[in-house]
Amino acid sequence: MIIELRGRGIVPGHAEGEALVSHETISGWGGIDPATGTIIERRHELYGVCFTGKVLVFPGAKGSSGWSAFFQSTRLLGTAPLAMVFSTLSTKSALGAVVTRVPAVSQLDQDPVATIHTGDRVTVDAYRGIVTVTTDR
């Protein structure tokens, strides 16, 4: 089955890859380790999981304003996600996507966190704001 979500491109670009879906918001500072590209918040559902090279799908950013700098560091250290798809646009997630310089889409017509499952094949067309999901479901 193919599902198409329409939203707004936040950072222009195009990417195709495997989805990693977080149902919980993500912290940057204190939430991820840029050296390894993993989630380190102990209470988080993805504790210990690596997002490098994945299409990171999440509800939004939370916590410290270090969010963008930590995701910028993932770019500088080579551990960045492939693309970002997130429900709630905030200054943290917008600036974070800008300085990570990966294709990013937000403000979608369907909830990406409910629609996309970890492991789904996802195409992110952030020029047009379209996220296409290919799934076995």
Place this chain on the structure above:
Amino acid sequence: MRLADDEKAMLDGAEGPAVAAAMDLLVRYGEALGAERLCDIRNVAGTMTQPSPVKAKLVREGGWNKAFSVLNLDSDDDVEIPPMRVPTCQLQQGFGEDALGVAPYPPGMIELQADAESFYGAHGVNILATCTPYQVGNLPVRGEHCAWMESSAVVYCNSVLGARTNCEGTASTGAASLTGKIPCWGNHLPENRHGTHLIESAVPVDGFLDWGMFGYFVGDVVQENRPVVTGDLRRPDLADLKHFGAATASSGGVEIYHIPGITPEAATLEAAFGGRAIPEKIVYGERERRAVYQRLNDQGESADVDFILLGCPHASLDQIARAARALDGKKLNPGTELWMMTPRALRTVADRNGYTEIIHKAGGRLLTDSCPAMSKSAPEGTRVFATDSAKQAHYLPAILGIEAWYGTLEDCVEAAVTGTWRGELK
């Protein structure tokens, strides 16, 4: 996004390559937000001096100009940095010289930071070196447009001071410092400042511990929304509101809250919601209060406490005085250390008042500039720590891989003296 003539000129390089790079970032960021325009600001609180391995490498390659270009402007070009265009301060950073021999923190990082302070100080950055700039010389007036980062400072700036800032980041504050501009979006627009959720406390919220727990509850419930809190609230002081806001911004992403009758944009409950319909209330009762306490203590197993951390966000003078009173004439347990963090400007006052001497005589340390979470540094061998800060209890277990206890200042001091955690919710 529409640019004004002066903004177009900056983008086109009329004011040099650094300002052009700054404007380029602001345009990319403003477009990402969907902002219609930029607004003029004259108050920036950002971060430039804090050392990190990435920064050290950039400085080796191209000095502080390169570090600022890459990290504070998100630019690939290595440009020469002009003086700050608008008043700009440095927030909390790494440990300074006062932590030498106290915190296991690389002396090389302290040197690098001192070098950064020279560079940025000469460029007009005020080195306040605190997460609470509003305590030590940067107190925006009501309605002032700011570009601040540090979530606990942002929520204080919007809610308690009635100034206007989004939760900015390293690159956007860097760009703002060279242009005096920031996207006019979110909290800068009056219509986005009214409450969205009503939370009523059915239990007394009185004192530092309870304001922190209530904040942790509120942040978890509303996430990135705008809570209005009412109920049995006993009049908070600066430290209570500092703690409450920091907690809402740790369990959630709160950037503005209102307390009718206390915070400036909420003279009444109706005003807090901007005259719109008041939503159904969410109640914070004894059950919720106990659940928050449990949650903040769910990273604690062993009662053998190695380390006590006070002053998150950086302690006020009142908090330092209270800690000094609690520690006066006591001696810390030999296996337990106690640090209290405060801005260096307040440390100077604490020195004059004799508070520092009392804390140090007991075996504790009054430290400045940073905190264990920012510097990723606690006393050697720490396995279990205790704190009176909901924010530090939230973050430090993840950052340092240690257990955490949360309680009152008095619980913390008792644990410091006995080495054993005996905190319980009263």
